Amino acid sequence: MTAFLSIRNLSISLQNGERILRSVNMDLARGDVRGLVGESGAGKSMIGKAILGILPRALKIDEGEILFQGKNLLNLNPRELRKEIGANAALIPQDPLTALNPSHRIGRQITNRLIDILGWSKSDAVKRTYDLLDEVRIPDPKRVINSFPHELSGGMRQRILIASAFAAEPKLIIADEPTTALDVTVQKQIVSLIGEMQSRHGTTLLFVTHDLGVVSKVCQSLSVLFLGKVIEDTSVSLFFDNPSHPYSRALLTATPKYTDPNSDLIPVSEKILNSVKEEVLRLDREWSNGR
Amino acid sequence: MVDSSRNINRKIGLRMWLSGGWLLFLFLATLFAPIISPHDPLAQDLFASRLPPIWMDGYESTYYLGSDSLGRDVLSRILYGARIALLVALIASTATCIIGATLGVLAGYFGGWVDLVISRLVDIWMAFPPVLFAILLIAVLGTGLTSIIIAIIVIDWTRFCRVIRAETMSQSAMDYVASAQAAGRARFGIMVKEIFPNVLPTIVVLLTLEMGIAVIVEAILSFVNLSISTDFPTWGGMISEGRTSVHQAWWVIVFPLITLFLTVLSFSQLGEGLKDRFDPVLR
Numbered sequence: 023m024t025a026f027l028s029i030r031n032l033s034i035s036l037q038n039g040e041r042i043l044r045s046v047n048m049d050l051a052r053g054d055v056r057g058l059v060g061e062s063g064a065g066k067s068m069i070g071k072a073i074l075g076i077l078p079r080a081l082k083i084d085e086g087e088i089l090f091q092g093k094n095l096l097n098l099n100p101r102e103l104r105k106e107i108g109a110n111a112a113l114i115p116q117d118p119l120t121a122l123n124p125s126h127r128i129g130r131q132i133t134n135r136l137i138d139i140l141g142w143s144k145s146d147a148v149k150r151t152y153d154l155l156d157e158v159r160i161p162d163p164k165r166v167i168n169s170f171p172h173e174l175s176g177g178m179r180q181r182i183l184i185a186s187a188f189a190a191e192p193k194l195i196i197a198d199e200p201t202t203a204l205d206v207t208v209q210k211q212i213v214s215l216i217g218e219m220q221s222r223h224g225t226t227l228l229f230v231t232h233d234l235g236v237v238s239k240v241c242q243s244l245s246v247l248f249l250g251k252v253i254e255d256t257s258v259s260l261f262f263d264n265p266s267h268p269y270s271r272a273l274l275t276a277t278p279k280y281t282d283p284n285s286d287l288i289p290v291s292e293k294i295l296n297s298v299k300e301e302v303l304r305l306d307r308e309w310s311n312g313r
Numbered sequence: 314m315v316d317s318s319r320n321i322n323r324k325i326g327l328r329m330w331l332s333g334g335w336l337l338f339l340f341l342a343t344l345f346a347p348i349i350s351p352h353d354p355l356a357q358d359l360f361a362s363r364l365p366p367i368w369m370d371g372y373e374s375t376y377y378l379g380s381d382s383l384g385r386d387v388l389s390r391i392l393y394g395a396r397i398a399l400l401v402a403l404i405a406s407t408a409t410c411i412i413g414a415t416l417g418v419l420a421g422y423f424g425g426w427v428d429l430v431i432s433r434l435v436d437i438w439m440a441f442p443p444v445l446f447a448i449l450l451i452a453v454l455g456t457g458l459t460s461i462i463i464a465i466i467v468i469d470w471t472r473f474c475r476v477i478r479a480e481t482m483s484q485s486a487m488d489y490v491a492s493a494q495a496a497g498r499a500r501f502g503i504m505v506k507e508i509f510p511n512v513l514p515t516i517v518v519l520l521t522l523e524m525g526i527a528v529i530v531e532a533i534l535s536f537v538n539l540s541i542s543t544d545f546p547t548w549g550g551m552i553s554e555g556r557t558s559v560h561q562a563w564w565v566i567v568f569p570l571i572t573l574f575l576t577v578l579s580f581s582q583l584g585e586g587l588k589d590r591f592d593p594v595l596r
Contacts (some may be wrong), residue, residue, distance in 0.1 A: 074495040079424055101499075108497015121488035125510035134506075139497045183492075196495075 025049040025089070026226055027073070027194060032086035033309075034068055034077070034250075042068055042081060043250040044305060052193070055220060055227045057237035057258070059273075060247030066230045067116075069247075070196040073228075074113055075103045090194070108139050112187040114197040114216070118179035118204070122171035129167030132186045140190055154185035157222075158215060177208040181215065188219055195220070196228045201236065213239055234277050238262060246270050249302045268294050329586040332579035339576060343396040350389035351375045354546045358384035363562040379564040381554060387565060390546035391572050397540075397547045398576065400458070401531040405465035406523035412466065413473025414516050420474070421481025422504045432478070435471045443468045444533065451539045458541050461534055465527050473519055480515045484508045514591035521584030525577035532573055548573050 027050040034043040043065045050056055060066045071077045073088055075095065088095040091110070095103060115121035123131060132154070133147040142150070155163035158181040171179060180200060187195050197216060201209040217240040220227045229241055237244050237258060244261055246254040246269070254267045265271045272290040342349065352375065362384040364376045372379070378387040420431040447464040454460040484490070485508060493503050528548075534540045535549030548569045555566030 071491075076491050076494045104497040104499060107495060111495070113492055113495040115488040115492055117488050121492055123489045123493075123507055123511065125513075135493075135496045135498075138502075186492075 026052040026054070026091065027228075028087075028089040029069070029073075030087040030089065032069070032072065032088065033084040034065070034072060034081050035084055037080055037082060041250060041306060041309075043072075044302065045086070045309070046247075046250070046252050048245055048252065048255065050194075050226055050228065053224050053226055054243065055217075055229065055241045057241035057244035058228060058230045058247060059232065059234060059237060059244055061232060064247040065250035066232075066247050067198050068250075070113070070198050070228060070230050073194075074107055074111060074196060075100075076113075109190070110192055111194040111196065112190065112192040114180075114183055114187045114195060114200045116199045116202055118176050118183055121183055122179055124171055126170075127167070128169050128171065128174070128182055132182070132189055135186070136189055150189060151185075154189055155182070157188075157219070158182070158185045160185075176204050177212065180204060180208075180212050184212070184216060184219060188223060188225070191223065192225065194226045194228070196230065198230045199232070201231070201233070209236075216240060234274065246273070248298050251302050251305070253298065269298050328582050332582040332586070335575055335579045336583065339395045339399060342392045343399050346389075346392045346396060350386070350392050351377065352386035352389045354385060354389040354393040355544065356385065360384065363558065363565075365562070366564050366568075378568050379562065381551070381565040382558050382562065385546075387551070387568055390551055391548070391569055394546045394548045394551060394569065395572075397458070397535075397545060398528050398531060398573075401461055401465070402524040402527045402580070405462040405527045405531075406520055408462070409466045409469045409523055409527075410473055410516065410520045413470035414477045414512075414519075416470070417474040417477025418481050418504060418509065418512060421478040422485055422508060423500075424482075428478070431474065435474050438471045447530065447534065448537070448539060451534065456539055456541060461531055461540055464534070465530050468530070469523060469526065472523070473516075476519060477512060477516060480512050481508060484511045514588050517591055518584040518588045521580045521587065525580035528573065528576055528580070 027048075029046055029048040032043055032046040033041065035041045046065075046069060048056070048069070058066045058069060068077065068081070072083065073090070073095065077083070083096060086096070090106070093106065095106065098106060122128070126134075129148070129151055132151045133144070136142040136147040136150065137144060151167065152163055155166060160166050160178065160181055166174065166178070166182070174182070184200075200216065201212050204212060213236050216227070216229075219225075220240070227240075229237070231237060241258050243255075243257045245252050246261075246267065248269055254261070254265065254270045256266070261270065262274070265274055269290065272288075272294050275288050276290050278285075278287060358380075361373060361376065361380050362382050364373050364380040364384075365371055366379040366387075367374070367377050369379075376386050376388075378391070380386055381390075416431050420428040447468055450464045450467060451460050454463060490503060490507060493507050494500075498507070531540060531547070532549030532552065535547040536553045538550075538553070540547055540549060551569040552566055552573075555562070555569070559566050
C-alpha cells in the first residue's frame with residue numbers, strides 16, 4: 023500500500039550549495055497526526071513548505087520525491103501543483119499577525135479562497151464561513167467577519183486561520199509552528215482546538231513545532247530533525263518512554279519541568295551535538311562523492 | 314481606544330482641509346480663470362507698470378497683487394499659470410506613477426531576472442543628473458507642454474520604481490502571501506489581489522508627492538525658458554521675469570513663489586493625510 027503522503031530522499035540546499043535538508047524520509051497514513059520536531063534552523067518548516075510548493079526562491083530541491091496520494095508533487099508543473107495543493111492541502115501559518123492580509127476583511131479572506139479558487143457559490147461560502155467560525159468558537163461571528171485583521175487579538179486571528187485552513191475540507195493540513203507567536207495561555211487553547219478540529223474532520227496533520235509538550239498532546243508519531251536530517255522517526259509513546267537516539271534523549275531532558283522550579287536547566291551537551299554533526303558531515307561527504 | 318482614534322481623525326482633518334482647500338481653490342481657478350481674473354493675463358499696459366499690491370501706497374484698485382514691469386496683472390497671471398501647473402501635475406505624475414509603480418511591483422514580486430533587469434535599468438537611469446537630463450530631452454523634443462510632461466515621466470519613474478519595489482518585496486515576504494500561494498492562488502492573482510492593496514497607500518502618497526515635484530520641475534523648466542512659449546503665463550516664467558526687477562517690484566517674484574510653495578506643500582500634506590486614511594491599521 024502506498025502511503026497517503028510519502029517523502030522520499032528529499033534533499034534541499036541553498037543556491038550556494040549549503041544543505042538545508044539531507045535525504046529526508048517520512049511516511050504519513052491517512053488521518054495520521056505527525057509531529058515534526060527540531061531546533062531552530064533544523065529545516066522543519068522547509069519540509070512543510072516543500073510539500074505545499076512555497077519554498078523560498080533561494081532554495082532548490084536537489085533530489086527526492088514528495089508523493090501525495092500517489093502523485094509526485096515535484097514532477098507537477100506550477101499550475102497542476104496549485105490545483106492539487108489548493109484543493110487537497112492547507113497551511114496553518116506561524117505568525118497570525120502577518121498571515122492575514124491587512125487590507126481585506128476577515129470574511130472575505132475566508133470566502134475568497136472558496137469562491138475564486140474552488141468555485142463555490144457565494145452563499146455556500148458565506149454559510150460555510152459562519153459554520154467554521156462557530157466551530158472554532160469565535161464569539162459574535164457577524165462582527166468578526168466584518169473586521170479587519172488588526173482589530174482582532176492574536177488568539178482570535180489564529181482561530182480564524184485554523185477555520186480558514188479547514189474551510190475546504192482539505193485532506194492534509196500543515197501546521198507550521200502555529201503557537202510560537204502566541205502567549206502561553208492562548209497556546210494551550212489553540213493546540214487543543216487544532217487537535218479537536220483534526221479528530222472531528224479526520225484530517226491528516228503535519229505539526230511542525232519545537233515544543234515536545236505540544237507533540238505529546240496532539241500527535242501519534244513524530245520525526246526528530248537535526249541539521250536537516252531525520253534522526254528519529256517513531257511513535258509518540260515510544261519516544262517519550264524510550265528515545266533511541268542520544269540527541270532525542272538529551273532533548274527530552276532539556277525540556278524544562280514546570281512542576282519543579284528548583285531543577286536546573288540541562289542544555290543538550292556539546293558532546294552529543296558534535297557527534298551528530300560529525301555523523302551528518304560524514305553523510306554529506308558520501309553524498310557529494312556520490313554525485 | 315475610541316478617543317485616540319478620533320483624535321487622529323481630527324488631526325488628519327485639519328491638515329486635509331487646509332491642503333485640500335488650497336488645491337480645490339487652485340482647481341477652481343483653472344476652470345474659472347477667464348471669469349475671476351480682473352485682467353487679461355497677457356495684456357500689457359505700460360502706464361500701469363510695476364504697480365504695488367493694493368495695501369501699499371500708489372496702488373490701483375483692480376491690480377490686487379500689483380503688476381509687473383510690462384504692466385501685466387500679477388493676480389491674473391498667477392490664476393492662469395495655475396492651469397499649466399495643475400495640468401502638468403496631474404498628467405505627468407499619473408503617468409509617472411503608472412509606469413514606475415507597475416515596474417516596481419513586477420520587480421518586487423517576481424524577483425529573479427525581472428528584478429535584475431528593472432533594477433539595473435533604474436540604477437543606470439538614476440546616474441544621469443535629472444535636471445540636465447530634462448534639459449537635454451527638451452532640447453531634443455522641442456519645447457511645449459507635451460515635452461515637459463514626457464521629461465518629467467522620463468526623469469521620475471525611477472523614484473516610484475525604487476520605493477514600490479522595496480514595499481512590494483516586504484509585503485511579499487509576509488505569511489499571508491505564502492498562505493494564498495498554498496491555497497492555490499496563481500502568482501499573478503496574488504500580486505493583484507493580495508499584494509497590490511497593501512502597496513496602494515504608498516503609491517497614493519508617492520503620487521501626491523510627485524504632483525508637487527511635477528509642479529516644481531515645470532517651474533524650473535519655465536524659469537530657464539524651456540517650458541511652453543512665453544505667451545502663456547506660468548509661475549516659473551513669472552519668477553524668472555520678476556528676478557530682474559526684484560529691487561523695484563518685489564511682488565512680481567514673491568507672489569508666484571508663495572503660490573508655488575503653498576501648492577507643493579499642499580500636495581505633500583494631502584499625501585500624508587491620504588496615507589492615514591488608506592492605511593487599514595490607522596483607519
